[in-house]
Structure formats: C-alpha cells, structure tokens
Amino acid sequence: MYQLYIANKNYSSWSLRPWILLSQLGLPFEEIIVPFTDTNWDSFRSFSPSGKVPCLTDGEITVWDSLAIAEYLAEDHPEIWPESREARTWARCASAEMHSGFNALRNTCPMNVGIRVRPHQHSEALLKDLARLSELWEQGLNLFGGHFLAGKKFTAVDAFFAPVAFRIQSYDLPVSPAAKAYTERLLNLQSMMEWEEEALKEVWREEEHERETQEVGIILQDLRA
Numbered sequence: 001m002y003q004l005y006i007a008n009k010n011y012s013s014w015s016l017r018p019w020i021l022l023s024q025l026g027l028p029f030e031e032i033i034v035p036f037t038d039t040n041w042d043s044f045r046s047f048s049p050s051g052k053v054p055c056l057t058d059g060e061i062t063v064w065d066s067l068a069i070a071e072y073l074a075e076d077h078p079e080i081w082p083e084s085r086e087a088r089t090w091a092r093c094a095s096a097e098m099h100s101g102f103n104a105l106r107n108t109c110p111m112n113v114g115i116r117v118r119p120h121q122h123s124e125a126l127l128k129d130l131a132r133l134s135e136l137w138e139q140g141l142n143l144f145g146g147h148f149l150a151g152k153k154f155t156a157v158d159a160f161f162a163p164v165a166f167r168i169q170s171y172d173l174p175v176s177p178a179a180k181a182y183t184e185r186l187l188n189l190q191s192m193m194e195w196e197e198e199a200l201k202e203v204w205r206e207e208e209h210e211r212e213t214q215e216v217g218i219i220l221q222d223l224r225a
Contacts, residue, residue, distance in 0.1 A: 002029035002073075005047050005055040007036050009199035010224065011209045013111040013163030015054045016195060018069045021159035023191035025079060036206040067099050070156040082150040082157075090143065091150040091157035094136055098160045105129040109167045112213045113199040114224035117171050119217035127174075133164065134176035141178060147185055154189070162186055166196070171216065201225050 004022065006015030022029045034043060034053070041051040048055035048064045056063040056072065063072045074080035081088045104125035122130075140149035140157070149157045165186040168175060175183065186192055203225050213219070 002027070003032055003057045004029050005032045005034060005044075005053055005057075007034060007040070007053045008202055008204055008206065009033075009195055010113045010202050010204075011036065011111055011206060012053060013106075013166075014052070014066050016111075016163050016166075017066045017159050018054050018056060018073075020162045020189075020191050020195065021070060021073070021080065021156055023194070024154045024159070024189060025077065027073070027077060035204045036209070066160075067095065070095070070159070074156070079153070080156050082144070082153070082155050084151075087144050087150040090140065091155055094140065094149065095157050095160040097136070098164075102129045102133065102164075105133070105164070105167065109171045109173065109216060110209060110212045111163050111166055112170055112209065113166050113196055114222060115170055115213060115219055116221040116223070117213065117217045117219055119171055122174070130173055130175055134179040137161070137179045137182050138176060141182065149182075158186065162192065165192070199224075 002022065004018055006012055006019055009015070019031070032047075034040070034047075037043065044053060044055075045051045047057070047062075049062065050064050052064070054064075054066055054069060056069045058072075061072075063069045070080055082091050104123060108123060108126045109119075137149060144151040146152035148154050149161070165183045167173065168180075168183045169187060187196075200223055
C-alpha cells in the first residue's frame with residue numbers, strides 16, 4: 001500500500017494535491033501526518049530527500065514531489081490523467097503551470113483552510129493571476145465539456161487546483177462566475193469536505209503561516225478548534 005506523508009491539513013497546499021487525488025479516485029493509501037515545526041526540515045528528511053512534503057513511498061521507492069507523484073501513480077493507474085490525448089496534454093500543461101506559476105496567488109494568499117479574511121487590497125500581480133486562473137479554468141471546462149477541468153471525471157489537473165478552491169473561499173477572491181461555480185464544485189466533493197473537516201479539528205498552529213495570513217488583511221472568522 002502507498003504511504004503518503006503530509007503536513008498540517010490547514011496549511012499544506014502541496015500535501016492536499018496527492019491526497020485528494022488518491023482519495024477522490026479511491027486508491028488505497030496510508031496517511032502519515034508530520035506537523036510543521038521549527039525543526040521540520042530535519043524531521044522531514046527522515047522520509048523525504050528534499051525535507052519537504054508531500055512524499056509518497058511505495059515499498060522501496062520514494063517519490064518526493066507532487067507532480068512526480070501524479071506521474072508515478074499514472075504508470076499503474078491511467079485514470080490519473082484524462083483518456084484522450086488532447087485532454088491529457090492540456091491537463092499536464094495546466095498542472096505544470098500551477099506547479100511552477102501563480103506566484104502572486106500563492107505568496108499573497110497562503111492556504112489557511114479555517115480562516116476567513118478580508119484582504120487589505122488586491123495587487124496588480126494577484127489580479128493578473130486570478131484573471132489567468134479564470135481564463136484557464138473556463139478553457140478546460142469549455143474544451144472538454146465536463147464538470148471537471150479535463151472532462152466529466154476528476155483527474156490530476158483538478159487535484160492540482162484543489163488548494164486554490166480553499167484560497168478563493170478563505171480570501172473571497174474575485175474570479176469569473178464559471179470559475180466560482182467550479183470552485184464550489186471542488187469544495188463540495190466528499191474528499192474535499194473530509195479534508196476541510198479534519199483541518200478545522202487541528203490544534204497545531206505554525207507561527208510563520210499565521211503571520212503570513214494576518215498580513216493579508218482583516219481576519220473575519222477563525223473556524224478552527
């Protein structure tokens with residue numbers, strides 16, 4: 001059975017990607033949570049060569065990057081990516097863009113599932129990222145005609161954008177109506193609701209993540225335990 005090492009569900013957007021992918025597709029795995037701490041690099045190095053999460057182990061094989069995890073899983077589970085070559089290619093491009101881009105969105109609005117924030121302002125860089133996000137999501141929904149980005153089935157490209165749905169919810173970010181509807185679709189998935197429920201129960205607090213969130217704007221609600 002796969003073992004998936006993740007960090008706090010409230011904060012760890014990278015952990016969510018393979019977790020939601022495995023969960024939503026019904027692939028069995030063992031979840032191992034290692035919370036963020038001041039010494040997390042040393043503790044994470046005990047299972048992850050990069051000292052970061054997520055990290056997947058499969059027997060003697062270790063996979064320590066979220067995109068690499070998706071590709072590794074796809075070798076045995078082709079449903080990870082869409083069936084058609086066109087949709088599969090688009091999905092890989094969109095996933096890679098998320099993996100390496102949208103820096104203003106990530107840096108300005110760190111994932112913090114349990115809070116609701118009114119941002120002080122929306123920078124030009126953030127608005128540019130949100131416009132591109134809406135454009136990309138609408139393109140996938142229109143091209144492949146499904147409830148998900150690359151067709152009727154949830155695939156890896158949806159998993160890669162799952163943390164963005166939590167960011168849109170937490171910071172009430174302005175996106176197009178179609179992107180907002182897709183956000184709600186993701187948030188209402190059973191696996192996403194389970195992740196959120198477990199994130200809200202966590203009592204761990206990590207100072208840097210909390211500081212970053214407080215700098216964004218006024219905290220309206222904290223729904224965490």
